[in-house]
Amino acid sequence: MEACIGVEQDLDKAISKFTSLNDHTDKVLHDIVEQVENLKKEIAKQPANTPLSQTQAMVVSELAARVKKTVFQMSTEHRELHATVSKVGKTIDRHFIVDYGSVAPRAESFCCDENRPIMEQAIAQHLYRQGLEDVGDSLVAEARIPAVERTCTFALLQRCAAALAEGDPTPALQWVEERGQELAHSPLPFTLHRMQALKLAREVGVVAAIEYARAQFPAHAARHERQLQAAVCALAWCTPDAPPAPPHYAHLLDPAALGAEAAELFIRESCALLRLAPLSPLAGGVLAGARVIPALHDIRTKMAHPHVIAAWGDDELPLEVDLGEDGGGYHSVFACPILRQQASEQNPPMRLLCGHVISRDALNKLAMGAKLKCPYCPMEQAPAEARQIYFS
Ligand SMILES: [Zn+2]
Structure with a gap:
């Protein structure tokens, strides 16, 4: 964060210098043009061919001479601006790690013949998921990427979300209405209807909003009583001559915040309803990577000793990294909750009869002859009844 602030300070300086130079140059050029125009008019007053x-x-x-001097001054000032701009670049280099090569010694594996098509597919899939079909099509055609699912459900969701962020709940409401039953326990329908009512109040009038609220809100009254009351009260501040709203209604009356x-x-x-990951594999990978790399870089610099460096495996991170709330749902491998080891082909995850999953090593350790008691629940079973599970 400190690094970002450092860069931001220099960037602010550069931008303010640029703006003032821009204003100054505009003014100077305007003056000069005016002087030349005036002189031209003066000379034009004389009869033609008069010396x-x-x-x-x-x-x-x-x-x-004045024009020449001004142009020279302007180019000097412009050169000086370059120094300020290049300082931002230097500050970025100073505050951020430029070379992550040591952290990812096998980064070139992205480009090998085997992995390159997978990377390209992930990029195309990401573009389609973002609703950027045109860009995705060009990439698929130019890079000759095979087998990418184009009509992606996520792209539709992304379009609904983009409309919401711009303050239009209509496409999202339509999507929700088609799935009323499945979303009966979700706060989403009420949130969208509330947004629509407040939008109507702003754009059409409070009467239209109240009519909409009367038609749509009762179905949600039981689950969202307090929020519903607040939304109806907020309508009172949507009339043109309403006094300023109390601060606790500010959020409801801010279309941008409500849309986001x-x-x-x-x-x-x-x-969650469609069992889709909220991020594309590429976005998920980038998010996880961005969280992991600083920690990896730190540990790498501390692990300079050759013996220690040997512990740096090729396919496993040397430390556990918390991916936070938005990235926390990703597990590339199963980790045994008993032995705290990652599962492998030799030690795969095993599902017990009760549904709990532990690694095979843990199962073998816990088995007492033909009996096994689940470490998480009271169920007893035979070790042979456990089934290996596979993640695809
Ligand atoms: Zn169990």
Whole structure:
């Protein structure tokens, strides 16, 4: 964060210098153009083919000299601006790690013949998921990427979320209405109807909003009583001559905040309903990577000793990294909750009769002859009844 602030300070300096130079240059150029225009008009007043008088010739040559001087000054000032801009680049280099090569010694494996098509597919899939079909199509055609699912459900969700963020709940409401039954326990329908009612109040009038609320809100009254009351009260501050609203209604009366919140909720709820990951594999990978790399870089610099460096495995991170709330749902491998080891082909995850899953090593350790008691519940079973599970 400190690094970002450091860069931001220099960037602010560069931007303010740029703006003031821009304003100054505009003014100077405007003045010069005006002077030249005036002189032109003056000379045009004379009959054609009249030679310039000595005073006029002097005025012209003076103005020419002034234009030359101004252009020279402007180019000097412009050069000085370059120094400020390149300082931002240097500050970025100073505050951020430039080379992550040591952390990912096998980064080139992304480009090998085997992995390159997978990377390209992930990029195309990401573009389609973001609703950027045109860009995705161009990439698929130019890079000749095979087998990418184009009509992606996520793209539709993304379009609904984008409309919400821009303050339009209509596409999302339509999507929700088609799935009323499945979303009966979700806060999403009420959130969208509330947004629509407040939008109507702003754009059409409070009467229209109240009519909409009367039609839509009763179905949600039991689950969202307090929020519903607040939304109806907020309508009172939507009339043109209403006094300023009390601060606790500020959020409801801020269309941008309401839209952003609804968009986030929409993606979360719709992905949960359709069992889709809220991020594409590429976005998930980038998010996880961004969280992991600083920690890896730190540990790498501390692990310079050759013996220690040997512990740096090729396919396993040397430390556990918390991916936070938005990245926390990803597990590339199963980790045994008993032995705290990652599962492998030799030690795969095993599902017990009760549904709990432990690694085979843990199962063998816990088995007492033909009996095994689940470490998580009271169920007893035979070790042979456990089934290996596979993640695809
Ligand atoms: Zn159990």
